[in-house]
Amino acid sequence: MRRSILASALLLCTALPLQAATPTTIPDAALKTADTLRAQALADDTGWKVTESLTTEVGPRLAGSEADARAVAWAQAKFKELGFDKVWTEPVTFPKWERRSENAQVTGAHAQPLVVTALGGSAGGTVEAQIVRFPDLAALQAAPEGSLAGKIAFVDFQMQKKLDGGDYRYGGGIRGRGPSEAIKKGALGFLMRSAGTTPHRVVNTGITRYEAGLTPIPAAAVSIPDADQLARLVKLGPVTVKLALDCGWDGEATSYNVIGEITGRSKPKEIVLTGGHLDSWDLGTGAIDDAAGIGISMAAAHLVAKQRPARTIRVVAFANEEQGLYGGQAYAKAHAKEIKQHVIAAESDFGAGHIYAFDSNAADHAKGAIEAIAGALKPLDVAHKPGTGDPESDIGPMAQLGMTWAFLGHDGTNYFDLHHNADDTLDKIDPKDLAQNVAAYAVFLYLASEAKGDFGSTPKAAPAKPGH
């Protein structure tokens, strides 16, 4: 999940006056080693094996669940098995949400079941009411006050496939803000067309939030074929839906950021940070979201370790990204005073599609080094695309504190076929793409660790609450 390009530009601009003038460079010897590393990574299946292991042995791992605790133990064991020099955990506490059961059906003359899933964070409850269809969030927002009294709002917006997954701003926006908008208009329940692009009968969940002061209503998504069906039925006359969700918040849970380090040979206190998030939604096995990120970052660091990198490579398996970047925020809170030590960071949390773009908000004096890294990524068919990237989800809070980030952009064309739905399983990952991802991360991590000079990480003012 990305913040806007504007926000990134601002981060870049405000960082400029603070940078030193000595240009950061990448030694030629390191670039040669990167060639070796790239070839090794493309022929290596560590990334696949790690991803397979997490998705198979743990499976779905909703934050705060029993499986989430198993995932934490799994990550510690896996770091050790892969020979990381240091492995530890840092606690992350958050409200616990549970999905118990969910179903919905059209009632009346065209009675039939619907394939639905509760949005994460939804209130439980059973409502039966006429649906009112809106083509998008703006239409719902434009509905007169009170016009949905006794009704269920149905926002029927279809995301389109995009290389950068850009339509998620609309689909994710409906999921996040739709329920609150529906409550404001008086609705008893909220339904939305799945924030995804799959024509199959699986439904994309994901967190929603009710604005303070509103009384939460049951909020769910329907699969795309079911949304098509509702849209056809609405054309025939009034449609009544019964939505029954048994889910809700249940106290607090504590999980853990699991951290593994390859200690740097000459600058052990300087950190090149990477990772992914360990938790997943509960419907699939969290393969592209984000076992792949865990697999890519663990495997890349593992391969880099064999080259004995100058700086420390730190891999963080972040806790509870899905419900509000809790792991990323806890990490930023715990390490707020170590911004300068975090030389640069890149997280993988956008699946396992081919990495096609590289970008960074590195300071001007490090542009040459960034270009050298981009050059080393080029044989992997990764283009240098300044201005296109953002820090991924969990490193966002540290980036807001001034940590320099890099962006390795995955092809997201098919990402929302799988994102947060039951189809997010291992078989959807192409092992060749995953190996390319590992190679790109290995090259980046190694060269960043070998760079002579920094990338501009500099403490800034306290962060605004990040979006997610």
Place this chain on the structure above:
Amino acid sequence: MRRSILASALLLCTALPLQAATPTTIPDAALKTADTLRAQALADDTGWKVTESLTTEVGPRLAGSEADARAVAWAQAKFKELGFDKVWTEPVTFPKWERRSENAQVTGAHAQPLVVTALGGSAGGTVEAQIVRFPDLAALQAAPEGSLAGKIAFVDFQMQKKLDGGDYRYGGGIRGRGPSEAIKKGALGFLMRSAGTTPHRVVNTGITRYEAGLTPIPAAAVSIPDADQLARLVKLGPVTVKLALDCGWDGEATSYNVIGEITGRSKPKEIVLTGGHLDSWDLGTGAIDDAAGIGISMAAAHLVAKQRPARTIRVVAFANEEQGLYGGQAYAKAHAKEIKQHVIAAESDFGAGHIYAFDSNAADHAKGAIEAIAGALKPLDVAHKPGTGDPESDIGPMAQLGMTWAFLGHDGTNYFDLHHNADDTLDKIDPKDLAQNVAAYAVFLYLASEAKGDFGSTPKAAPAKPGH
């Protein structure tokens, strides 16, 4: 669902000695009209509208359910709306099976939910036991007696995509016979890899039967990604699964074959029969199985009506095909004495893929007419493929009594991506393919109605119980 090529050959051979010698022909004027009809059909959307109407307004329509009764009313109304001359129903009684709830999970160290569905006809019940994996039905059959005591059998056979859907003989065979084989070995429960070809988390149901004298056990299919997951887990060590099915038989139900006729202008008592089945499984909306067959046959007859065909065109929307050809058998019982009047029949019950093949078991004296019909189908990219076809499901019982059949073979490459699972929804049908299907049926029905002479329908000995 097809019987074997051998069975068809036998039907053909036994019919031969009974045929008259006068060659059946297709008048040139009829062939010219067929050209017009073909073009009209390709530009017509009646087939789509009928299919859309049934799948949308009725949705899933499990035999004996409230929705099945609505489907019967829908079919009567639709025949009338399309201007059929006669519309009536004929009762079909059968045991009623219901699915109420179903779930399964791996328990123990790798605990995680599984996406399952009860096989149609399964007993309800909850079992928790170690699974024993078999690569196919033969391996299960070869297991020693009693070797599955206290275990759940898991048959992990993957169907491959085939133009003629031929792998269904294996997948369907496991579904039909697997549970009984498992019981004989002492198993408490039965699981199978979905008899399908989709990589998505939807599961193909379908009828199973327990052999007489065996005590039924819960029997379910898992989605293909879940089967992959179980196969990986089994490699790691013993895997325990908890399978909870609430489903079962509940008395008898009566539904109806719904029949619409276009009365022939000169031979009203001679019937060219077509149709599809009205019932569906409950997971999807029965779009390719078999709203498409209903849409194709209704639309084709409707178009042919405008040409005032010589013989009567009868369209049957058969009841309860899915649980044992009950509608087809009831029709054969009710019309057993009218074999000669049923000049020829073709049913559409293999989806809405492009029709690529034409075949018939017509008597020798009608081969010229069959070739003429094949010639009229050629512009639709339909090839004459003698010996490749079979009578479709519901006309099988009449064919066994001696009714001549024709075969219009749909491309079944992707059929088992959708067959009996939740993905069998309207959006999976290509309107262009459906129009081609309607055109092929319209050409066939019209030319068969205009043929000078018969196709060899002749009463035979009483039928063996048909397979399904």
